[in-house]
Amino acid sequence: MSIASVFDVALVALILAIGASTILVRKAFAAVVMFVVYGLLLSIAWVRLHAVDVALTEAAIGGGMTGLLLLGAVARSRSVNVGGPWIGRPARLATCALCALVVAGLAIAMLHPPEVIPTLAPTVMESLPQSGLGNPVAGVLFVFRALDTLLEKVVLLLALLGVWSLAPDRAWGGMPGLHVYARSDPTLIFLAQLLPPVGIVFGIYMCWVGAKDPGGAFQGGTVLAAMWLLVIVAGLQKAPAIGRLWLRGLLVAGPVLFLAIGLAGWVFADAFLAYPAGYAKPLIVAVEAALTLSIAVALGMLAAGPPERAQQQ
Amino acid sequence: MSLVMDILTICAVSAGALFFLAGTVGLLRFPDTLTRLHALTKVDNLGLGLIVLGLLPQTSSLLAVKLVIVWLLVQLSGAVVTQLIAGAVRQHGADG
Numbered sequence: 001m002s003i004a005s006v007f008d009v010a011l012v013a014l015i016l017a018i019g020a021s022t023i024l025v026r027k028a029f030a031a032v033v034m035f036v037v038y039g040l041l042l043s044i045a046w047v048r049l050h051a052v053d054v055a056l057t058e059a060a061i062g063g064g065m066t067g068l069l070l071l072g073a074v075a076r077s078r079s080v081n082v083g084g085p086w087i088g089r090p091a092r093l094a095t096c097a098l099c100a101l102v103v104a105g106l107a108i109a110m111l112h113p114p115e116v117i118p119t120l121a122p123t124v125m126e127s128l129p130q131s132g133l134g135n136p137v138a139g140v141l142f143v144f145r146a147l148d149t150l151l152e153k154v155v156l157l158l159a160l161l162g163v164w165s166l167a168p169d170r171a172w173g174g175m176p177g178l179h180v181y182a183r184s185d186p187t188l189i190f191l192a193q194l195l196p197p198v199g200i201v202f203g204i205y206m207c208w209v210g211a212k213d214p215g216g217a218f219q220g221g222t223v224l225a226a227m228w229l230l231v232i233v234a235g236l237q238k239a240p241a242i243g244r245l246w247l248r249g250l251l252v253a254g255p256v257l258f259l260a261i262g263l264a265g266w267v268f269a270d271a272f273l274a275y276p277a278g279y280a281k282p283l284i285v286a287v288e289a290a291l292t293l294s295i296a297v298a299l300g301m302l303a304a305g306p307p308e309r310a311q312q313q
Numbered sequence: 314m315s316l317v318m319d320i321l322t323i324c325a326v327s328a329g330a331l332f333f334l335a336g337t338v339g340l341l342r343f344p345d346t347l348t349r350l351h352a353l354t355k356v357d358n359l360g361l362g363l364i365v366l367g368l369l370p371q372t373s374s375l376l377a378v379k380l381v382i383v384w385l386l387v388q389l390s391g392a393v394v395t396q397l398i399a400g401a402v403r404q405h406g407a408d409g
Contacts, residue, residue, distance in 0.1 A: 185397060185400060187393055187396040187397055187400065188393070188397060190393070191389070191390075191393040194389065195389070195390075198386070
C-alpha cells in the first residue's frame with residue numbers, strides 16, 4: 001500500500017469516527033464543534049478526490065458558516081432555557097427507519113455500480129471553450145445547469161425570510177440582536193481592524209478566479225460575509241436594520257440580475273438562460289460579481305439572526 | 314544544490330511534525346486550559362512555521378509567498394483565538 005492510500009484510509013476512518021461522535025456526544029456545543037471538524041476533514045477528502053471547488057465550498061459553508069449558524073442556535077436555545085422538545089419513541093423509530101432506508105439505498109448504489117458509469121464530463125469539456133470559461137465547474141453552474149444555480153440563490157433568500165419571520169412584531173424591520181455572540185473585546189477589535197482588508201481582497205479574488213480555476217461566488221461571498229460579521233461582532237459597525245432599502249437591494253441584486261440576463265436570453269439567444277455568442281464570459285462574470293455580494297449579505301444576515309430591536313430613527 | 318535543499322526540507326518538515334506531535338500530547342496531557350492553550354500556540358507558531366519553511370525550497374516563488382501568507386494568517390488567528398479563550402477562562406472559569 002502506498003503512502004497516499006494509507007493516508008486516504010486513515011482519513012476515511014477519521015471522518016467516520018468524527019461523524020459517529022457528532023451523533024453520540026451528549027452536549028449540543030460539543031456536537032457542533034465535532035460537526036465543524038467533520039466539515040474540515042470532509043474538505044480534505046474532496047481535495048484528495050481532486051474536487052477542489054467542492055472542497056472550498058465544504059470548508060467555507062459546511063465547516064464555517066453552518067458551524068456558526070449552529071453555534072448561534074445552541075447559544076439561543078441556552079438563553080431561552082427550555083428543555084429540548086420531547087421526542088417520543090414512534091418518532092425516533094420512524095427517523096431511524098428512514099435513515100436506514102437512505103443508507104441502504106446509498107449502499108446498494110455503491111456496491112453494485114453499473115458496468116459503464118454514466119457521465120457527461122466529456123461533453124462538458126467538449127463544449128466548454130464556447131463559453132470562454134476555463135473552470136468546468138463554473139461552466140456547469142452557469143452555462144449547462146444555470147437554472148439550478150438560479151434557484152439555489154432564491155432558496156438562500158427564502159432561508160433568510162424564514163429566519164426573519166421569527167422576529168416579534170414590534171421588532172420587524174429592526175436590528176438583529178447579536179446577543180448570542182461574545183461581547184466586544186480589545187483583542188477582537190484588533191483582529192477586526194487587521195483582517196478585513198486581507199479577507200476582502202481574498203474574497204474578491206476567489207470570485208474572480210472562479211471563471212478559470214477553483215473558486216466562485218459562493219466561496220468568495222462566504223469570506224466576505226465572515227469579514228462583515230467580524231466587524232459587526234467586534235462592535236466596530238452596527239448590524240443594519242433589516243428594513244433598510246440598500247440591504248434589501250443588495251440581497252436581491254444577484255438573483256435579479258441573473259434572472260434579467262436569463263430572460264434576455266429569450267430575445268438575444270434562443271432560450272431562457274442562454275447567452276448570446278461571444279458575450280458568455282463577461283455576462284457570467286457580471287452575474288458572479290452580483291451574486292457574490294448578494295450571498296455575502298444573505299449569509300451575514302442569516303448568521304446575525306432575527307431582528308430583536310426596533311429600528312431607531 | 315538540490316540535495317542540500319532536499320535535506321533542508323526533510324529536516325524542517327520533520328522538526329515541524331515533531332512540534333505537532335508534542336503540541337498534541339500537551340493538549341491531551343496538560344492539567345488546565347491555560348497550559349493547554351500554551352501547548353497549542355507552539356503548534357501554530359513553530360510547527361506550521363517549520364513545515365512552511367521546509368516546503369519553501371520545493372515550490373515556485375508565487376506559491377512560496379502564498380505559503381508564507383498562510384502561515385502568517387494562521388498565526389494571527391491562532392494568537393487572537395488563544396487570547397479570547399484565555400480571557401473567557403479568566404472571567405468565567407473553565408466551565409463558563
